[in-house]
Amino acid sequence: MLDVSLRQQRGDFTLDVAFQAPTPGVVALFGRSGCGKTTLVNLIAGLLPAQQGRIQLDAECWLDTDSHVNVVAEQRRAGYVFQDARLFPHYSVQGNLRYGARRTRGARELISFDDVVALLGLAPLLDRRPGTLSGGEKQRVALGRALLAQPRLLLLDEPLSSLDAARREEVLPYLEQLRDHCAIPMILVSHQFDEVLRLATHVVVLDAGQVVAQGDISAVSLTPALRAIVGPEALGAVVDGRVAGVDAATGLADIAVGTGQLRIPCAGATPGGLMRVQLLARDIILATQEPQGLSVRNQLRGIIQSIVADGDSDLIKVDIGGACVLARITRAATQELHLAPGLSVWALIKAVSTRGHAFPARVATA
Amino acid sequence: MTFLGDTELSALRLSLAVATRSVGFSLLPAIAIAWLLTRRRFPGRTLLDAFVHLPLVLPPVVVGYLLLLLLGARGPIGQLLNDYLGIRLVFSTTGAALATAVMSFPLMVRAMRLALEGVDTGLEQAARTLGAGPWDRFLTITLPLMLPGVLAGAVTAFAAGLGEFGAVITFVSNIPGETRTLPLALYSALQSPDGDALAARLALLSFSLGLGGLMASELLARGLRRWLGR
Numbered sequence: 001m002l003d004v005s006l007r008q009q010r011g012d013f014t015l016d017v018a019f020q021a022p023t024p025g026v027v028a029l030f031g032r033s034g035c036g037k038t039t040l041v042n043l044i045a046g047l048l049p050a051q052q053g054r055i056q057l058d059a060e061c062w063l064d065t066d067s068h069v070n071v072v073a074e075q076r077r078a079g080y081v082f083q084d085a086r087l088f089p090h091y092s093v094q095g096n097l098r099y100g101a102r103r104t105r106g107a108r109e110l111i112s113f114d115d116v117v118a119l120l121g122l123a124p125l126l127d128r129r130p131g132t133l134s135g136g137e138k139q140r141v142a143l144g145r146a147l148l149a150q151p152r153l154l155l156l157d158e159p160l161s162s163l164d165a166a167r168r169e170e171v172l173p174y175l176e177q178l179r180d181h182c183a184i185p186m187i188l189v190s191h192q193f194d195e196v197l198r199l200a201t202h203v204v205v206l207d208a209g210q211v212v213a214q215g216d217i218s219a220v221s222l223t224p225a226l227r228a229i230v231g232p233e234a235l236g237a238v239v240d241g242r243v244a245g246v247d248a249a250t251g252l253a254d255i256a257v258g259t260g261q262l263r264i265p266c267a268g269a270t271p272g273g274l275m276r277v278q279l280l281a282r283d284i285i286l287a288t289q290e291p292q293g294l295s296v297r298n299q300l301r302g303i304i305q306s307i308v309a310d311g312d313s314d315l316i317k318v319d320i321g322g323a324c325v326l327a328r329i330t331r332a333a334t335q336e337l338h339l340a341p342g343l344s345v346w347a348l349i350k351a352v353s354t355r356g357h358a359f360p361a362r363v364a365t366a
Numbered sequence: 367m368t369f370l371g372d373t374e375l376s377a378l379r380l381s382l383a384v385a386t387r388s389v390g391f392s393l394l395p396a397i398a399i400a401w402l403l404t405r406r407r408f409p410g411r412t413l414l415d416a417f418v419h420l421p422l423v424l425p426p427v428v429v430g431y432l433l434l435l436l437l438g439a440r441g442p443i444g445q446l447l448n449d450y451l452g453i454r455l456v457f458s459t460t461g462a463a464l465a466t467a468v469m470s471f472p473l474m475v476r477a478m479r480l481a482l483e484g485v486d487t488g489l490e491q492a493a494r495t496l497g498a499g500p501w502d503r504f505l506t507i508t509l510p511l512m513l514p515g516v517l518a519g520a521v522t523a524f525a526a527g528l529g530e531f532g533a534v535i536t537f538v539s540n541i542p543g544e545t546r547t548l549p550l551a552l553y554s555a556l557q558s559p560d561g562d563a564l565a566a567r568l569a570l571l572s573f574s575l576g577l578g579g580l581m582a583s584e585l586l587a588r589g590l591r592r593w594l595g596r
Contacts, residue, residue, distance in 0.1 A: 074494050
């Protein structure tokens with residue numbers, strides 16, 4: 001369990017957050033720029049002097065201002081991957097990788113040099129100087145360097161934000177591998193919801209220094225507070241479902257969601273595996289009767305749980321049995337169909353609108 | 367050697383010895399003070415900054431005079447040094463080196479500060495998260511990255527130290543073989559009726575040393591920067 005509660009004042013900005021997340025797992029700190037994410041991570045790393053609060057990681061207490069506990073940064077063993085990599089220019093890639101490894105003070109080795117080199121594909125880079133590396137290569141080296149310090153906690157401060165789309169795709173799979181194969185708790189700072197979607201097991205949404213929502217991503221994806229951050233277009237429920245079957249010919253997978261089933265294109269789906277899918281609110285149509293003769297393949301039966309006004313439309317939360325989806329409907333349609341909480345409806349989802357990510361069950365349920 | 371006579375050689379040797387020792391005296395304190403001034407905020411910082419720079423604006427004779435007051439045979443510190451350690455600074459080469467060190471200290475500190483400001487504190491933070499304590503970080507990250515500046519500062523101070531005049535002659539006087547460095551020898555030559563040729567040779571020598579020193583410093587710094595991958 002990672003237990004953090006901190007209060008920090010800086011000028012007229014106040015950071016006041018508290019969250020608890022299961023370990024191991026990936027906690028995503030999600031919010032717009034300037035909401036205090038980096039400050040929070042620097043406090044957890046111990047790089048910023050804390051004013052008030054507590055940080056507890058499993059049995060280790062790093063900070064407790066009430067009882068004057070404050071472990072210095074160099075002894076917290078919080079591996080930190082900075083936005084700008086911060087590789088040491090006067091060391092080779094190999095020297096950078098070994099810098100932390102030489103200072104582990106006898107900590108148990110969770111991951112070996114050879115493993116890291118293999119995992120991150122660093123073998124061809126070992127003798128190069130950081131100045132000659134591309135952005136994606138630098139971030140991979142930075143990740144390897146942090147890992148080899150045998151961290152108790154890995155802090156990733158927007159490790160992908162300085163990269164273009166192609167480079168992001170180069171680094172993201174490594175992060176997924178880390179989550180799935182290392183038992184190191186991670187904190188991922190991000191303002192990109194799709195990164196959070198792909199990596200997080202627990203989400204903390206920050207706005208203006210406050211936690212506005214937290215929990216597993218399915219729960220957080222339903223909170224209206226998210227709208228202010230991702231914008232109305234990107235709002236949509238995230239559901240985890242088990243793969244019931246894969247059609248190799250079409251690349252479509254059947255995924256059990258709630259009491260129903262979705263048939264969607266999914267890369268990397270294996271029968272029995274867990275998939276995470278985001279269903280965008282604007283791509284969901286509601287029907288009060290079972291629809292017939294439609295080209296839409298995916299329909300889930302459910303019961304309306306709540307209706308929240310959002311601009312000139314309504315956000316309707318539908319319980320599909322153990323999971324919920326969000327639908328954006330115009331106010332006129334809500335009135336015409338007499339939609340109200342408790343009403344039984346069919347949610348129709350266009351197959352193309354979903355983005356599936358393979359998500360190992362072990363991590364998702366941790 | 368035909369060009370350089372005994373007088374020139376002795377002065378050259380003394381100048382080199384004085385400049386080398388003065389750099390030796392001031393190098394570590396300059397790094398420490400520069401670090402304090404760039405990386406720490408503390409009360410009295412501005413005062414310390416001004417104090418360090420005083421030799422730049424004070425007449426060198428005043429610096430020599432103050433040194434004489436403090437470290438002279440009857441000065442409070444000079445007496446202690448003499449009584450307990452048997453060190454006599456006045457009229458000695460070491461004294462000349464000390465006066466030179468004080469005069470070139472601001473130059474040195476300025477170079478170190480510039481170098482330190484060029485070192486990204488983010489790298490020190492990264493080293494911290496990797497388990498490096500304060501000294502470890504300084505020795506493995508900060509110092510190597512500021513090395514070009516340290517070197518430039520040391521060479522500049524060395525070159526300036528070869529020619530320190532006012533503070534030296536006031537503090538340790540003008541004694542052949544002991545404190546008569548190049549500029550002091552040049553001054554003495556100008557005082558004697560037939561010293562014109564000697565003065566010219568000494569001036570040429572000073573000129574070449576200064577030029578060579580500055581060029582060497584630039585080349586070294588360039589090489590180091592390349593080695594540091596910057």
